[in-house]
Structures are given as structure tokens and as C-alpha cells.
Amino acid sequence: MSDMQNYDVVVVGGGPAGSTVGGLLAKAGHRVLILERERFPRYHIGESLVTGMTPLMEELGLVEELDRRFQHKSGISLRWGSDPQPWRSDFSSTGSIYGHAWHVTRSEFDQLMLDNARSMGATVVEEAHVSEVTGADTGTVTGLVYTHGGQQHRVTSRFVVDASGQARVVSRKVTETQWQDDLRNVAVWGYYDTYTPIENGDDILCEAIEGGGWMWGIPLGKDKLSMGYVLPAERMAKAVREGLSQREVFLQGLAASNIAKTMVDPSDTSADMKTARDWSHLSDTFYGRGWVAVGDAAAFIDPLFSSGVWLGTSGAWLAARSLDKALRSPADEQQALKQFDSVYRQLFKDILTYVRFFMDPTRLREEYMERAQEITQMYTQSSRVGFIALISGIGAVADLVDFDPMGMDGLREVIMERTEQAKARAEAEAAATA
Ligand SMILES: Cc1cc2nc3c(=O)[nH]c(=O)nc-3n(C[C@H](O)[C@H](O)[C@H](O)COP(=O)(O)OP(=O)(O)OC[C@H]3O[C@@H](n4cnc5c(N)ncnc54)[C@H](O)[C@@H]3O)c2cc1C
DSSP: OOOEEEEEEEEEOOSHHHHHHHHHHHHTTOOEEEEESSOSSOOOSOOBOOGGGHHHHHHTTOHHHHHHHSEEEOEEEEEOSSSOSOEEEEGGGGOOSOOOEEEOOHHHHHHHHHHHHHHTTOEEEESEEEEEEETGGGTBOOEEEEEETTEEEEEEEEEEEEOOGGGOTTHHHHSOEEEEEEEEEEEEEEEESSOOOOSSTTSEEEEEOTTSOEEEEEEEETTEEEEEEEEEHHHHHHHHHTTOOHHHHHHHHHHHOSSHHHHSOTTOOOSOOEEEEEEEEEESOSEEBTEEEOGGGTEEOOGGGSOHHHHHHHHHHHHHHHHHHHHHOGGGHHHHHHHHHHHHHHHHHHHHHHHHHHTOTTSOHHHHHHHHHHHHTOOOSOHHHHHHHHHHSGGGHHHHHTOOTTOOTTHHHHHHHHHHHHHHHHHHHHHHHO
């Protein structure tokens, strides 16, 4: 063991959630260390973003850079439900000022976010592998042990933030997680250099596959398409037992599709196939004595609506404000962290409830939209506004922007006012198109 360091906050993981919480806390004047196992840029899946992230990207000063570097995303094109006609939903139809999101190459996006955390004042150590969570067995986390440059280091801190993604380095030791058995899926995907765009070429394509599962098509640029097939884990296990390769499983999905198969040439084998477990889960608690969890380390919901990075960074934004409060005023710690857990949990629950409803591909389009409208509680005349408000995260923007770690004072009024404004805009738009 080489040295003993001390920080206000140590973050495990430099992905989008870790760099957000670490950067914001450093900017607020706290001493922050981010420990990242890999050297960036490193590959990651999760390439399609939603407009609900844009207020945070504004706060981080990254919108112009994202616009400059990455493919714009206007909405979602679907072939889903009992009606075989394709349909689409456009981000701009929420009436929000955020009309587009981005499709990103994650190695570049994550590097941008981590560099930004550095420039906000966080100390970042890459190739630092966290191996021990100090105090986890006593119920109070007090620090970490990590390996870097062949040496073990010990660090203590007031708070440890688990942003280690699916590794759940801290949360697996200090809380239980509820695996959602009906959403136990596997994804298999690859990248195509040549492809034919769909009609609305900068949308994500989500297409239900007959017999179960769905496919995504994400245009990362003119010469790069990410295409994946999500299917139940037991079906993948059966295919493997039968000796099928990952590519063969992917091609089965492609052959059963209607739109995805028009985009790529199935005989193009230049794309290496990748696979990952895609099993939704939700931790029993997102905080405890000395620790907080954000991003996939807290919960993960099926990527059907591309909500992972939005959920992760939103939780990190909430956590930064609650931890800032707790560090400045220790007497308020419990309330601030409880408020973080409650607002953050609601985001996950809304998306989980809706993914579960949407996974049944036999419903009518209007049923999908009405259910989304019920969840967002946006009482507009147009249920399609409720749908896109939910899946883009725009419906939750007021909860995020005006988050008050000390409670609900004033928040309800702000939400009601913004809901009224959104309602008026959507009704004006519906009247204009009628
Ligand atoms: C098939 C699939 C498709 C997806 N598609 C989308 C999509 O289109 N859009 C979207 O928004 N989301 C998508 N997601 C979800 C998205 O990938 C995640 O939600 C997102 O990356 C979570 O960010 P994070 O910062 O929590 O974790 P991560 O991005 O995973 O970052 C965690 C970091 O922690 C580091 N780490 C782990 N263990 C240690 C350790 N012991 N010591 C130090 N560091 C450590 C890792 O190296 C990593 O860099 C998809 C997920 C899957 C599985």
C-alpha cells in the first residue's frame, strides 16, 4: 500500500454518470477524485441520446461541442404494435425548445465528458482499478482501495459515489438489487460502413420483431450505422446450445424484420458482432451511510427508448446537488439524500412501467400514446405529446432543473406552471395542424 489520500468525494467510474457528478461537485468547490479503470477513449455501447439531457448539457457547457461533433437525432421511427404501418414521433412536437438530440460514438462522447470534469476541477486517474470498498461490511463506507501503476493506494472520503456502471462496485456490497425477470434480455449488434437510411434519416429506428424481441438502427454518421437485435435471454441461450454464432442470431432477427433489413446487406460480414446482457434491475436504495449510487450502478432499464445515458446523467445531476448540500450542512444530509433517491427513483419507475407496457407489441398505437400520457401527467389534447415527452425525458425536465435537495417547496408550482405552458403550446400546435 503506497499512500493515504483524502478527498470530499471519490467517484468510482468515469463514464457519463461519474464525470457529471464529479465535475459538478468539483465546480461547487469540493475536492473530488474520479477513479476510472480504463484509459479513455474506450469503447461503450449506448449511442442514441434524448433531448431530456440537453438542459444538463447546457449546464456543463457542452451543447455547441455536441452539435459540432455528432449526428443530430430528430426523433424515433417505429414499426411497433398491431398496425403494421411504420410511424414516427418527433422531439420538436413536445413544444419544447429542445428540438434535437444526438447519436454519439460513445468513446468520443465519454472522453469529452471526462475531460470536461477535469476542466471543472476534478482530479481524474485513469487505469485505476477499484478493488475494495472500505467500511462496506460495517454499513458505513469510508473510502476505497485501488490499484494504479502496479501499486495499491488507499483513499478516504466523506462520500463515495458508485458510478461504475454494470460492475456496481459499491452498490453490490451495500444494497440488494431487484432483477426484473420479465426484462431479462440479451443484445447482439454490429456496425455497418455502408447502409441505406430510412425515410427520416436521422431518427433512431426501433422495430418489433415477429416472434419476440426488437431491432435498433442508429445512424452515427453517413458511413456508420449501429444495428442491434435485442431478444429474450433464454432464446439466445437456446440458439447458442444449437450451435448458432452471434452473427447467425443477429441475421435471424434481421431476416424477420421489415425495415431494418432494407438498411443493410446481410452478406456484409465486415461488422464484428458484439453482445451484452441487457437485464433491467433497480437497487433497493440509491444511498446509504457514506455512499451514493448513480447511473447503471443504481439501476438499468432496457434500452428500448435510449434512456440509459439520460437517466444516468440526470441522477448524477441530482446527486451533485444533494451531496453539495450534505457536505456544506451535515445536519441536512439525510433529507438531501432522501430527496435525491425519491426524485431519481421516480424517473426509473416511470420508464420501467412504460417499457413493460410497450414491450407488448400487440397494442394499438393510440393505446401506447395514452398510457405514456397517463404516466407523464401532461394533460394535453394530443396524446402524442405525452408519448414523446415521456420517452425523451422532456416531461421530467422541471423535476431535474428545479430540484431542491431540501424538499418540495415551490416545486409543485413550477411543474404546474410549466405543464400549463406545455399544454398551451401543444394545443396551439394541434389547432394549427388541424
Ligand atoms: C445493448 C444496450 C444498448 C444501449 N443503448 C443505449 C442507447 O442507445 N442510449 C442510451 O442512452 N443508453 C443506452 N444503453 C445504456 C447505456 O449504455 C448506459 O445506461 C450508460 O452507459 C450508463 O452510464 P454510466 O456512467 O452509469 O456507466 P458506464 O458508462 O458503464 O461507465 C462506468 C465506468 O466505470 C468504470 N469502472 C467499472 N468498474 C470499475 C472499477 N472497479 N474501478 C474503476 N472504474 C470502474 C468502467 O470502466 C466505466 O468506464 C444501452 C445499453 C445496452 C446494454
